Amino acid sequence: MLEEQVILVNEKDEQIGLMAKMEAHEKALLHRAFSVFVFNDKNELLLQQRALSKYHTPGLWTNTCCSHQREGESNLEAGKRRLQEEMGFVTELEERTSFIYKAPFDNGLTEHEFDHIMVGYYNNEPQINPEEVEAYKWMLLEDVKTDMKRNPERYTAWFKIIFEKFYDFINIENESYGK
Numbered sequence: 001m002l003e004e005q006v007i008l009v010n011e012k013d014e015q016i017g018l019m020a021k022m023e024a025h026e027k028a029l030l031h032r033a034f035s036v037f038v039f040n041d042k043n044e045l046l047l048q049q050r051a052l053s054k055y056h057t058p059g060l061w062t063n064t065c066c067s068h069q070r071e072g073e074s075n076l077e078a079g080k081r082r083l084q085e086e087m088g089f090v091t092e093l094e095e096r097t098s099f100i101y102k103a104p105f106d107n108g109l110t111e112h113e114f115d116h117i118m119v120g121y122y123n124n125e126p127q128i129n130p131e132e133v134e135a136y137k138w139m140l141l142e143d144v145k146t147d148m149k150r151n152p153e154r155y156t157a158w159f160k161i162i163f164e165k166f167y168d169f170i171n172i173e174n175e176s177y178g179k
Contacts, residue, residue: 006031006068011100013114018071025056028102028110031068035158036079036093037170038064038120044138045170046126048086050156051134056105059134062156066115075116083120087136088127093118096169103157115158117169141171 006024008017009032024031038046046064050057065086069078079093095118102112126136139147148155148163162170 004068005071006033007071009114011114013098015071021068022055022109025109025111028104028112030100030112030114032116033066033068033111033113034075034079034082034116034118035066035162036064036083036118036120038083038087038091038122039172040121040123040138042138042140043172044140045144046087046122046136046138047144048128048132048136049134051130051132053131056107056109056111057156060156061154062159063162064120066158075118079118079120086129086132088129089122089124091120091122093120097166099161099166101158101161103161105157111158113158115162117162117166119170119172121172141167 003020003022005018006021007015008019008029010016019029047061048064049061050059052058065082067082069075075095076093080090084090095116098114098116100114102110104110128136145163148160152160
């Protein structure tokens with residue numbers, strides 16, 4: 001089986017090529033990615049703890065799911081695909097914003113991503129894929145923010161960046177969707 005490829009992009013999110021995922025992370029090249037945030041009708045965010053077998057940031061807590069788009073796949077299609085693969089369900093998603101970040105890891109790899117943030121709603125329990133997800137929990141955003149300040153080492157780099165810089169894009173507290 002061929003290694004999964006990522007879509008290399010420029011700073012305008014225009015595709016400039018394809019590359020094997022590991023090579024892109026070794027070379028710290030900018031590539032397209034997404035982060036999905038799923039909430040329930042109590043305004044709780046579904047968090048996942050990354051599987052302990054992940055090649056970077058194993059065991060850290062993060063948003064509901066995240067990954068890379070495939071060539072020819074829209075952001076929303078990619079988000080729904082990974083929700084199913086990681087969390088065992090699909091729901092409608094809405095794109096909120098996007099940003100570029102760069103985060104080096106202790107293992108020599110670097111995430112350098114043009115990350116698209118999507119939000120969705122779901123009120124049942126996920127059926128997690130143990131190859132991708134160690135555990136999950138539902139938390140209010142304010143509780144996540146408090147814990148993140150006390151225990152930043154428990155969370156992924158991109159999740160902390162989104163919380164710091166894009167909190168208003170994921171905060172659904174005043175929305176009436178799904179209620």
